[in-house]
Amino acid sequence: GAVIIGVLTGRLDREKILASLLQATRTAAAVFTVLIGALIFGYFLTVTQTPQKVTEFLTGLGLGSYGVLALIMVMYLVLGCLMDAMAMIILTVPIIFPVITHLGFDPIWFGVIIVMTVELGLIHPPVGMNVFVIKSVVKDVSFSTIFKGVIPFVATDLVRLVILIAFPLLATWLPTRMMAH
Template sequence: MALAAVSSCGVFSAISGSSLATAASMARVALPEMRKHGYSASLATGTLAAGGTLGIMIPPSIALLLYALITEQSVDQMFIAAISPGLLGLLLYCVAIALTVLIKPDLAQPGEPTTIRQKVSGLKGIVPFGMIFAVIIGGIYGGIFTPTEASAFGAAGAFIIAVFRGMRWAGFRAAIEETLLLPSMICFMIIGAEIFGYFLSVSRISFSLAELVVSLDLGPYAVLLAVLALYMLLGCVMDSIAMLLLTVPVVFPVIAQAGFDPVWFGIVTVIAVEMGLITPPVGMNVFVIKSVAPDVPIGAIFKGVFPFVLSDIARLALLIAFPGLALAML
């Protein structure tokens, strides 16, 4: 069930493009079922908090779009380069779940066995998601419409599918209310993070840290590791969007001068920023899950995301060692 939940997060994030929206939406659907079937609170909430971070990498991605705008890179190339690292992240998250349950079997109860026919039959439910994903990504890559226009097509497609699946006025009204309530909660969290980020900007802490990295006169990979360490440090106290807005204009020239590919660096940067969404003390996804499950201690959620942080570190190491994982499809 945990594997299904994190995989569903990957599918949903391919449509929404937002980590916070993915975490909040999937937590409302999957968390009650996981806890009802005997999952520990830490594993259930940690899986969903980490699974939500896939929304920042699997295209279409708001963070990748923002990076492309700041650095004047092609949005299409950023999205294409993100596909393999995004799928790699999903795979490593599944490995993290499997190893966690293997080491501590009491964290989850075994589910009911199913036949191959039942598994294949269950895939029918994701066909509509696949259709919407194909329209969004195919339209962007084919130059039919912009990412903003693609979101409108995605919303329209989701509405049409819901109507054909039996949604009527009561369901439509409930969907609108839920849509208004959920982003309102998320927006207030982002507003607080942005205000905090602004105060950090005024204090010039982020600029001072970036200037310190430049002044050390290090080699290319030493500069890269220092920048990634900077992002992981800032991720503990800042929102991902605020981090990109404040630091990319400062560190990008340094990275370009070091000879790194700008598209590849964008992927690595977004993964590092993604880790900030689940690291203490200000992991935004963790607080989103906390708002959905107020009875779960915040410490238990951070404990649950620890294996996923390790898998993200492994993904960063693989991308640094093998840049082709991101650039091969360009």
């Protein structure tokens, strides 16, 4: 639809269409590379029984279910400084998910919490990856100014996470309500 509109309005010519198709192919190749790597990684995890061992280790620490959850969230915050969100989730959820279900947490709630934590990890100081993306786009603004601008978002995200952990029903009431109808 977008191609037809672009051609009819004269904004897309043959050269621009080919360039966009090339970019789409590159993006798809990058996504599939990550997914293929995740499948191989998943097979490795199955063979080595890593999720079971991680579950035993984390539940054996004596931190309690919320202590283990806090540890997992800190791990995601640190990984946010080093990895892309999709790669982070694809590579870690097969290891962490069995721990969460063993501790009795709702899987949908956990999904909401992890997505929020991953996104928070991508913007928090000192090395939030998205801050570097902003800096590459807006070259005349300093890193300190960008980080000062990010702090209110980090604070509100932390408050939102605390609320969702304290009241898990807030993250799951809509899916539960939709399933009931």
